[in-house]
Amino acid sequence: MTRPVRIGVQLQPQHAPEYNLIRDAVRRAEDAGVDVVFNWDHFYPLYGDPDGAHYECWTMLGAIAEQTERVQLGALVTGGGYRNPDLLADMARTVDHISGGRLILGIGAGWFEKDYDEYGYEFGTAGSRLALLKEYMERLTARLGKLNPQPLRDIPILIGGGGEKKTLRLVAEYADIWHTFAELDVLERKSKILADHCAEVGSDPAAIERSVNWPGADAAPTLVAAGATLFTVGTGGPDYDLSVLEEAIRWRDEFNPESVAGIA
Template sequence: MSRPIRIGVQIQPQHAPRYDLIRDAVRRAEDMGVDAVFNFDHFFPVSGNPEGETFECWTMLAAIAEQTEHVRLGALVTGAGYRNPDLLADMARTVDHISGGRLILGIGSGWFQRDYDEYGYEFGTPGTRLALLKQDLARIDARLKKLNPPPLRHIPILIGGGGEKKTLRLVAKYADVWHTFADVAVLEHKATILAEHCAEVGRDLTTIQRSVDWPGAAAAAALVEAGVTLFRISSNGPDYDLSEVEAALRWRDAQEPNRL
């Protein structure tokens, strides 16, 4: 049985001078019928005015969990180097309970040097950050099994990235959702590499969902044919324009007219 197509909106917590603007954007997104609401994990804007406003990721996720009723929620993605991984597992378990079992634990190796420098984390190299991500995923997995009370269910792990030797191996071992930036040809190539890693670790490739950025209605069908089931659309403050989200939802509903 094929998975349903899902539309996620990333309410980026940048350039919003007040949190109520974010709260309203989340409300509008859920009322429109989005499947997931994501934010991002940065301490400064990553586009636009670099000195603009930003709110912290996981505090915001707890608020979204309490505010919403139906949407899945998570960070796209948490920076592995920003928090002790055992604490992060505990935070994820807690937010999952607050939401009634709707959290997606998105995580990646991190890339935005200013976050590291200004908050006192070691930036290192791509290799050292990936090594830390590998260590963190093992510790998160172990801690989630020890927490009392436990998570409400298996918390799905979303890993962002497309590195063929290291990142995709971590996807094969730990991820329930793989988010990457790719057109159809690149996605299919990387999926072949991912299949090889899955075979090495004894994982069924079909258990890993594929997620990409929304390419527009004209290009989306080809990505679905390539196995994509989740599309991400980003929206920035202060206005949080959701018109592209609305168009994507119309496309989704046209593909699945019997969707409940």
Template sequence: MTRSIRIGLQLQPQQQPDYGVIRDTVLRAEDAGADIVFNWDHFYPLYGDPDGAHFECWTMLGAWAEQTERVEIGALVTGGGYRNPDLLADMARTVDHISGGRLILGIGSGWFEKDYDEYGYEFGTKGSRLDLLAEYLPRITSRLGKLNPQPTRHIPLLIGGGGPKKTLPLVAKYADIWHSFGEFETHTEKSKILEARCADVGRSPSEIERSTSWPGLEHAAAYVDEGISLFTVGVGGPDYDLAPLLEAIGWRDENSPPPLSGLA
């Protein structure tokens, strides 16, 4: 199964106190030809001034749903423990409708301790956070099936992470998109493990789109050979330089096969 190459932008909502700049950057990315615009689900900056300007993820996605026309939108990724999972499903369904069916529901187990401590969530351990994600995923999928009105489409579920014992089995069971972190060799190793976990649950690995951060022009083709079709460029404030995004889009347009019917 051959997928067309897609390019996403992760617009990191940090170090820029003027939301208008963020709004304009989303429009610039859509006009430039990005396929997806992501934000992230943190409450404080991850680099630069640790107490610098920062905006919340899901309220922002609702605004993006109204202001955009073509791009898919989502979080890369939602912190799994920050919201009641039934509420998160309802939020996702609502943004799905506002956007006309363009939401990707990205989720992970969470890792940034300051978010937890400052907002009163239990940080626990890496294992306990993954256990909570495993508990929440079936609740999310169940609630999506009960909502009235129903989502406009099957909302693609993106799971970020690569732990072989807990995360990859969840990817095999629930994910439409797997976002891999780490170097090329790490991805290839984890990809083989994911194929085995898919076999455990009787699912074809080809049903899961492979995603990672943009590795640059010199490395992108090797990642495509390993099955990755979604690359995301991350940019932070205050300036939101889109030059790397334009580079990735240009490479996509030169190298992507034409999309197959019914396949992103």
């Protein structure tokens, strides 16, 4: 399956004392030609002052959906352990309608213990969180099929993580996009493991888009050769510096000049 190289930006909702700083960053990113605008689903900053300014993920996605016209949008990624899956499906359907069918539903097992402890959720173990994610994926996808009105399209599901036995199995079963932090050799090896899981569940590994963090223009072509086509630049507040994003967009246009920003 041939797909265009795409560039995303993760506007980390941390250290922005006023929401208009995020709104302005969304505007600048869309104007620059980015394909996807992500945020993340945490309740506290991951870097810098641990008690710094921070905003909630899904209410923000509704605002981004209303503000933008072209970009796809979503969480990189939703914390599965503290989102009721039936309600999450309804939230996703609603944001999909607000955006005119541009939502990517990103989800993972969760890992940041402070999110759980401070908001009263059970953190458990890596194994228990993955088991919960499996249960939640079944419920989420079932609920999406029951909603009235239905989403405007089959909402693409992005699953983040690299666990070879459980996470990649869920990717094979449910995902349209797989996000990993892997280096080249790990990406290649885990892609083969994903292909094995796909064979077991009867899905097509080529239909699953590979998503990674932006490695720089020098390294990106080797990752494209390994199958990655969605590259995401991360940036946080309060400044939301988009200079690296602009570099990545220029590389995309030179690497794949026939592509048009925003094509899925």
